[in-house]
Amino acid sequence: MAGNRPVKFRILELCNSGKWNYEIVAQIQKEYPGLKGNFHRDSINFDIIELASGGMLEDIETKVDEEGIYKKGFLLHKYKLTDFGKIRASDACLMYV
Amino acid sequence: MDLKALKKQEHKKRVKYGYMWALFCAVLWGMWYIPGTTVWVLNPFDEMYGEIAAGSGDGMALVIVAVLITAFNALTVILALAVWNGVLGKFGEMKRTVKEFHPCSKWFFLASIFGGPMAILGSFIAMGFIGGAFAAVAALMYPVVGSILAQKWYGEKISKRAYLGIAFIILGGITIFGGGLITEIGSGNVAWIGYLGGLMAAAGWGIEGAIAGKGLDIAEPDVGLTLRFLGENIIWWILIVPALAIAGFPMFKYALLAFEPLTLLVLIFAGITFGFCYVAWYKSFPLIGVGRGQGIGNLYGLFAVIFIFLFFGDVPAWTILLGGALCLGGSSIMFSEDTGEMESLRGD
DSSP states (O other): OTTSSOHHHHHHHHGGGOEEHHHHHHHHHHHOTTOOHHHHHHHHHHHHHHHHHTTSEEEEEEEEOSSOSSSTTSEEEEEEEOHHHHHHHHHTTOSOO | OOHHHHHHHHHHHHHHHHHHHHHHHHHHHHHHHHHHHHGGGSTTHHHHHHHHHHHHOHHHHHHHHHHHHHHHHHHHHHHHHHHHHHHHTOHHHHHHHHHOIIIIIHHHHHHHHIIIIIIIHHHHHHHHHTOHHHHHHHGGGHHHHHHHHHHHHHOOOOOHHHHHHHHHHHHHHHHHHHHHHHHHHHHTOOOHHHHHHHHHHHHHHHHHHHHHHHHHTTSOHHHHHHHHHHHHHIIIIIIIHHHHHHTTOOHHHHHHHTOOHHHHHHHHHHHHHHHHHHHHHHHHHHHHOHHHHHHHHTTHHHHHHHHHHHHHOOOOOHHHHHHHHHHHHHHHHHHHTOOHHHHHHHTO
């Protein structure tokens, strides 16, 4: 199943129980062989921002990236699936209904 | 730097880029009316109009030529988007999205029905029959259709403020359409099809937006847009153009003649401006919210009138200017209230 559905579907799945953006990006880059490198890293992160602004993910925690796990000196966000996100995800035939 | 300052800085950066994308969209969308108006007087479309008008009358000729122009517009848009997706390395994602026909891509194909044969065809008809400024300003009414549909369909509430905006836009619409009509009724020659085209543009884009939103929020917008135009190309080149050819119209004869340098250049210009105005539009939404994105994007009406003045020297009738100003004011009232997305973007 991994790596053959649209990236945003997979992001919604991963965020079910709350996850940091760098964890999501790393997981996606591991599963999708075509999405290596910094350009795709930023573009996956933008997908997360889009889902959050669409109301499907909610930003539950923020911290500064002190050690440079993602981008040193920038903000890290932790996201969780919203109720609306759950509805849209189940429309897309993901696991939780 | 502390957390609070960083949050503020990140927010400021997003908003800046969001406004930039939305403004790009408005400029490109406004520019699209230049090739859209020019292409009507170029060959083979001019000759085609003459040939069909001689056999089937002016009204029929106009619609048939508009179909071929719209079909070419769809073709050059998808070329521009294919290059864009290629550069961004998104063909893999496109394959994954197409496969999800049931949850996702069906919405793009449905959107293309209203976006293409209704909105874009209507715009070209309005440009050909009445003029670019009218076509641009008439389509400014699309948020009214979009918000009424969203209310009926997803049960979205329309606030008092939004109703006020809608009232302004409808008033603007009456001014735009009524102004032209009264002059024409006076002279006894009414371009009904052109006005119908203007209405088709507004209704089509409103419906397209409401439908496409359902698929776009769970897909990659660059990919979603390309699929939406793929759908439109299928509608024109596989269904409508061959059907009209079978009905006896010289579709393929003139389609093959379109490969003239100047005509191609104008068509490619149309494809690039139209394709990238859509891309920029969707890029602005996550950064500043759909409401603000659409509000700024609607400045295209203003840009279209300015560009048409600069390129063709046409000053639109005062009813178009006044009506356009009312529509712009109305959409600013409607969209400026929408701060929900801004809050969630700020993350506090």
